[in-house]
Structures are given as C-alpha cells and as structure tokens.
Amino acid sequence: MVLEVANVSKSFGNFKAVDDVSFSIRERELVGLVGPNGAGKTTTIQMILGLISPNSGQIRIFGKTFDNNRESILERMNFTAPYVNYPPRLTVIENLMIFARLYNVRHASSKIAELLRMFEIADLTNKPVSRLSSGQTTRVGLCKAFLNDPKLLLLDEPTAFLDPPSSHLIKHSVLDLQKRCDTTILLTSHSMDDVEEMCSRIYFLSHGKVIAEGSPLEVTRAILKEDRKEPALEEVFLRVASKRSNETP
Numbered sequence: 001m002v003l004e005v006a007n008v009s010k011s012f013g014n015f016k017a018v019d020d021v022s023f024s025i026r027e028r029e030l031v032g033l034v035g036p037n038g039a040g041k042t043t044t045i046q047m048i049l050g051l052i053s054p055n056s057g058q059i060r061i062f063g064k065t066f067d068n069n070r071e072s073i074l075e076r077m078n079f080t081a082p083y084v085n086y087p088p089r090l091t092v093i094e095n096l097m098i099f100a101r102l103y104n105v106r107h108a109s110s111k112i113a114e115l116l117r118m119f120e121i122a123d124l125t126n127k128p129v130s131r132l133s134s135g136q137t138t139r140v141g142l143c144k145a146f147l148n149d150p151k152l153l154l155l156d157e158p159t160a161f162l163d164p165p166s167s168h169l170i171k172h173s174v175l176d177l178q179k180r181c182d183t184t185i186l187l188t189s190h191s192m193d194d195v196e197e198m199c200s201r202i203y204f205l206s207h208g209k210v211i212a213e214g215s216p217l218e219v220t221r222a223i224l225k226e227d228r229k230e231p232a233l234e235e236v237f238l239r240v241a242s243k244r245s246n247e248t249p
Contacts, residue, residue: 001063002027002152002184003048008057009208010043017043019208020057030178030185032195034233035205036241041188044205045154048186049079061152075103078148080141081156088130092121092140095129096147103148115143118173134161142170149181156188167191171198192233202233206240 003025010018018040025031033041046052048059050066050073058065061073086095093112100108116122119139129137138161145153158174159167171194178185189195195202196216204212204219212222216231223236 001025002029002061003186004058004060005044005048006058006060008044008047008054008059010047010052010054017208018047018054021205021208021210022057023203023210023213025184025186027184028178028182029201030175030187030199032199032202033186033188033205034190034192034195034202034237036237038207039205040208041205042156043208045079045156045186045188048154049077050074075148076151077153078103078145078150079154079156080145080158082134082138082141082160084141086129086137086140089128091126091128092116092132093125095140096143099144100147105147108147111147112143115146118177119143120169135163135166138162139166139170142174146177146181146183150183151181153178153183153185154188155185157190158187159189159191159194167194174198190237192237196231196233204236204240206243211240 001024005021005023008018008021009016021040021044033044035041047054050070062076064073066073096112097108100112105111116125119142121136121139124132124136132140142158145155159170162170175198177183187199199216201215202219203210204223212219214222216233217228220228220231220233220236223239
C-alpha cells in the first residue's frame with residue numbers, strides 16, 4: 001500500500017474532527033476523500049502531510065511512519081490546494097524554481113517549461129503571482145504539485161476557481177500525468193462530477209467518520225439505500241449535508 005490510515009482520531013479540545021478513520025490506497029490509484037464542510041477532510045490531509053499529529057491511530061506512507069522517515073517520505077510526495085499562498089512579488093517561474101530546488105528536481109527549467117505548457121500557462125512565466133487570477137494560481141499550484149514526479153500526490157480542490165473548459169483541461173492533464181509518473185492520488189473535492197469522472201474509489205466522510213466507501217456507484221447505493229444503475233454523488237452529497245444541517249442544534 002502507498003498510503004495506510006489506520007484507526008486515526010484527532011480532537012481539538014472537546015471537538016473530535018476525525019473519529020477512528022481508516023482507509024488505504026494502492027499504487028497508481030486515484031481515490032476520493034469527500035464529504036461536507038466540517039467532515040474531517042482537511043484535518044485528515046494535514047495529518048497525512050505530517051503538519052499535525054493524530055491523537056490515536058497510525059499513518060503509514062510507502063510502508064513507513066514519519067518517525068525517523070520524514071525527509072525520505074516527503075521528497076516522494078507533493079500537495080496542492082487553492083488556499084496555498086505563494087510569494088506574491090515573485091514571478092511564476094521564480095516561485096516554481098524555488099520549489100524545484102527544495103525537491104532537488106533535475107533539469108528544473110525544462111521540467112517547469114513542460115508543465116507550464118501542459119497546464120496552458122506558459123504565457124504567465126514571467127508574471128508576478130500577485131497579478132494572477134484565482135484560476136491561474138490554481139494552475140501554478142498544479143505545476144508545483146507535479147514538479148518532483150511524486151509517487152503520492154494530495155490534490156485538494158484541483159479544479160477550484162476554474163471555468164468549465166479549464167476544468168476539463170486540468171482533469172485530463174492530471175490523469176495523463178498520473179499515468180506517466182505512476183502517481184497515486186488522493187483527491188478531495190466538492191465537485192461530485194469531478195469525483196465521479198476521476199476516482200475509481202471514494203471514502204465519504206461525515207462528522208469525522210467514514211460513512212461509506214467503494215466505487216462512486218457503490219457509495220451512491222449505500223447512502224441513498226436504493227439500487228441505482230448510475231452513480232449520483234451530487235444527490236448523495238446533498239442528502240448527507242441536509243441530514244447534518246438537521247442534526248445541528
């Protein structure tokens with residue numbers, strides 16, 4: 001297994017953000033981690049990245065824990081999210097060159113140029129990040145995410161702020177790069193269309209717990225409790241979110 005999350009829990013004071021969550025991802029899989037706001041997705045991602053530690057349970061990446069293996073694990077991983085900030089006065093190429101040095105990327109200039117072309121932002125190479133739109137910054141983040149040909153990639157809302165044509169391009173570019181680099185991907189997204197299109201399996205979270213797992217169709221059937229012929233994750237999402245709202249005091 002590339003990633004194993006075993007009985008992991010995390011509390012902040014009296015609030016339990018993640019409650020005995022377990023899941024695993026095999027090599028070259030693209031797996032979704034989905035659920036409404038407050039379901040525990042971000043906390044889970046932060047624990048996988050080693051930014052915070054679980055109160056209980058264990059996370060193994062490439063068969064290792066972060067104890068005494070942090071550097072060797074992180075050099076084979078990458079991550080991007082729309083809320084990641086980049087030094088605004090630096091240009092796109094300057095930002096990406098910094099990350100290339102951090103990851104010891106060989107032939108960094110040609111690698112960056114290839115990714116900028118793939119995500120169709122080569123014309124932004126010398127533009128300061130402060131002058132980019134949100135969608136353009138999202139694409140810069142995706143270039144950064146594939147710089148080191150990661151074996152495990154955490155993608156948080158990779159199509160955020162993108163219009164439909166751009167979203168279509170990004171999804172197919174990510175799938176192409178995944179195959180070329182043999183990358184295992186954990187995807188979080190509120191776009192259920194993206195999840196249905198990209199993910200072979202998903203784990204659906206609510207209140208910090210995994211409430212269903214399997215293919216998009218299997219999760220649809222499990223949560224809606226109906227024998228559907230096609231996945232309907234948008235309906236599933238709305239059902240779970242509505243139930244959560246009704247349970248809120």
